Amino acid sequence: MKxxxxxxxKGKKMQEKSLKYTKKSExxxxxxxxxxxxxxxxxxxxxxxxxxxxxMKKEEVLKTLQLLLMSVKKDKKKSLLSDDxxxxxxxxxxxxxxxxxxxxxxxxxxxxxxxxxxxxCLFVKDLDKSSREHEVTxxxxxxxxxxxxxxxxxxxIPLKCLKLEYKPFEAKRNLSNMxxxxxxxxxxxxxxxxxxxxxxxxxxxxxxxxxxxxxxLKSEIEKVVYDSRCIITGHGASSSATIGHSxxxxxxxxxxxxxxxxxxxVALPGGPANIQSVYVRTEKSLALPxxxxxxxxxxVKFPKKPEKPSPVVGEISTxxxxxxxxxxxxxxxxxTLDDDGQxxxxxxxxxxxxxxxxxxxxxxxxxxxxxxxxKKKRKTSFKKGKDSNKKSKTLDTKKTKDSVSSEVTSEVxxxxxxxxxxxxxKVKSSKAASKKGKKVLSxxxxxxxxxxxxxxxxxxSGKSLMKKSKIKKRKS
Numbered sequence: 001m002k003x004x005x006x007x008x009x010k011g012k013k014m015q016e017k018s019l020k021y022t023k024k025s026e027x028x029x030x031x032x033x034x035x036x037x038x039x040x041x042x043x044x045x046x047x048x049x050x051x052x053x054x055x056m057k058k059e060e061v062l063k064t065l066q067l068l069l070m071s072v073k074k075d076k077k078k079s080l081l082s083d084d085x086x087x088x089x090x091x092x093x094x095x096x097x098x099x100x101x102x103x104x105x106x107x108x109x110x111x112x113x114x115x116x117x118x119x120x121c122l123f124v125k126d127l128d129k130s131s132r133e134h135e136v137t138x139x140x141x142x143x144x145x146x147x148x149x150x151x152x153x154x155x156x157i158p159l160k161c162l163k164l165e166y167k168p169f170e171a172k173r174n175l176s177n178m179x180x181x182x183x184x185x186x187x188x189x190x191x192x193x194x195x196x197x198x199x200x201x202x203x204x205x206x207x208x209x210x211x212x213x214x215x216x217l218k219s220e221i222e223k224v225v226y227d228s229r230c231i232i233t234g235h236g237a238s239s240s241a242t243i244g245h246s247x248x249x250x251x252x253x254x255x256x257x258x259x260x261x262x263x264x265x266v267a268l269p270g271g272p273a274n275i276q277s278v279y280v281r282t283e284k285s286l287a288l289p290x291x292x293x294x295x296x297x298x299x300v301k302f303p304k305k306p307e308k309p310s311p312v313v314g315e316i317s318t319x320x321x322x323x324x325x326x327x328x329x330x331x332x333x334x335x336t337l338d339d340d341g342q343x344x345x346x347x348x349x350x351x352x353x354x355x356x357x358x359x360x361x362x363x364x365x366x367x368x369x370x371x372x373x374x375k376k377k378r379k380t381s382f383k384k385g386k387d388s389n390k391k392s393k394t395l396d397t398k399k400t401k402d403s404v405s406s407e408v409t410s411e412v413x414x415x416x417x418x419x420x421x422x423x424x425x426k427v428k429s430s431k432a433a434s435k436k437g438k439k440v441l442s443x444x445x446x447x448x449x450x451x452x453x454x455x456x457x458x459x460x461s462g463k464s465l466m467k468k469s470k471i472k473k474r475k476s
Contacts, residue, residue, distance in 0.1 A: 051272035052291045053265060061257050064280060064288045065250045071285055072246045085115060085245040088253060090260055091279040091287060093238045096300045098269040100234040104206060105241075105267040107260050111252040112226040113242055119154045120225055121175075123184040123192065123207060126160050134161040148218045152225050154179070159188055162195055172199045182207040183224055204231050230264055237276075246282070257290075270300040313343055 065088075072086055127137045137158040145153055157166075166172055176199045184192055184207035192200075192207055200206065208229065214220045230241035241264070243256045257280070265272035279287035308328050316322040316334070325333045325343050335345040 051265070052261060052275045052278055052293075053272050056258075056261070056278070056291050058254055058258060061290055062250055062254045064290060065253045065257070068280055068282070068285065068288055069246065069250055069253075072282060075284065085117070085247050086282045086284070087242050088244050088246065088248075088280065088282055089240045090243045090257055091238060091240040091281060092261075092264065092275055093277045094268070094270075095274050095276045095295075095297045096270060096302070097237055098232065098234060098274075098302065100232055100269060102201070102206065103232040103234070103267070104208070105230040105232065105264060107228040107230060107241060107263050108223075109228055109243070109256045109259055111244065111248065111256055113228045113244055113256075114152065114226045115245060115247075118152075118180040119178070120152055120181045120183060121179040122153050122156045122210075123162065123182070123188055124156055124158050124212070125185050125188050126158050129160075132160070134158040134164075144217075150218055150221055153183070153221070159191065159195075166195075169197075169199075172197055176200050176203060176205055181225065183210050183221070184208070185210060185212045187212075204233075206231060228260070230260070232268065243280075269302050274300045313337075 068088065122141070124137060124141050126134065127140060138156050138161070141156045145156075166175055176196075182200070182205060186209040189207060189209045196207075208224050210224055211220055228242050230239060232239050241260055243260055244253045261278070265275065268274055275291070276293055277289065278291040279289055281287040311328065312326045314324050314326070316324055319334070321336055323335060323337055323343060325335065325345075327333070333343075333345050335343055338344055
């Protein structure tokens with residue numbers, strides 16, 4: 001058989017196709033291998049990265065607590081005067097800080113933390129708000145607690161007493177240092193943050209609410225007083241909770257530790273995977289580790305917030321091509337749908353406001369008052385114009401009079417000075433002539449009388465000139 005000849009171009013194409021198929025098969029094999037390796041690594045990480053509840057054991061916790069109690073006893077032997085019980089706290093750190101503000105987690109422990117040495121304060125609602133005396137309400141609640149058989153509460157403070165006596169900053173600070181625990185009626189607890197301030201909430205001495213109207217009030221108060229609590233502030237990574245005191249045994253403390261971790265891991269956002277480290281310590285001693293991990297934050301997943309329901313659109317039978325949109329808050333809007341299917345609200349016509357007879361009368365009264373005010377303004381402006389014209393005229397007349405009088409006096413003075421004799425000067429200087437001019441005229445000589453007649457003639461001529469000037473002004 002003869003072999004078929006294949007061109008060089010076709011041979012190259014065949015080789016390229018074969019290479020492509022081989023590459024694809026190799027890539028598929030590598031992908032499968034990578035997926036298998038990744039799954040194996042994830043399974044290994046899951047085995048290694050267990051939560052604190054899975055890793056921590058009661059025996060290991062018991063050993064650490066025994067060491068802690070040993071160190072506390074040594075410190076007591078060194079200081080002879082320290083007979084007080086030291087609080088033992090459980091401290092834990094978080095991988096991701098949750099977006100929570102002062103969340104209180106109640107820890108119901110198998111062995112109670114309360115001791116008879118602790119002092120508890122109770123904030124109570126006022127019985128009579130009108131009266132200024134708060135002693136009545138204080139005595140009422142003390143008698144109520146005594147009748148039930150509750151002796152753990154040392155002092156009762158009504159709300160009015162808190163407002164009056166503990167208003168200054170120093171009084172609030174002393175009150176926060178005076179008591180170990182604060183309890184408040186649930187009817188009053190919303191008013192306390194503004195009244196107490198940072199002396200209480202900054203030191204994590206939050207008042208715990210109690211239902212004072214409960215049927216079994218004794219058990220309600222004992223749950224709050226005898227149990228412990230943990231406050232998750234949401235500002236930092238670490239938070240702590242009291243587990244017991246130094247007089248308790250190591251086994252009791254270990255049981256409290258395991259129970260506290262269970263309740264904290266349930267209430268903490270992110271669950272037990274969010275806990276990075278756990279320690280045990282007292283106020284004076286160092287922190288002894290119980291659990292620690294170096295896993296990443298990516299594993300922690302906070303619960304998603306529920307999505308808001310989308311608004312609903314429906315048809316209306318009363319309008320042609322009309323639709324209704326109902327929002328999440330229950331608002332109803334009327335409109336139509338576009339070509340794209342989007343809702344557009346209809347513009348409402350502005351309806352004129354209806355006016356009653358009373359409103360009409362009020363409007364007419366307002367118009368009348370407005371017209372009267374305008375009339376008064378016109379009258380005042382008209383009077384002001386007249387007064388200004390009069391003033392201008394009087395000023396002009398005064399100027400003309402002054403000018404004429406100055407001319408006349410100058411002429412008179414020239415005539416008099418030319419004709420005055422030395423005898424006239426003596427008469428002017430005498431006091432009698434100044435008081436009684438008639439006597440002087442009678443005693444004067446005929447020459448002097450002539451001179452005086454000439455003076456009077458000049459005065460008459462001056463008056464005639466004044467009259468002529470006034471007439472000219474009026475004509476102009």
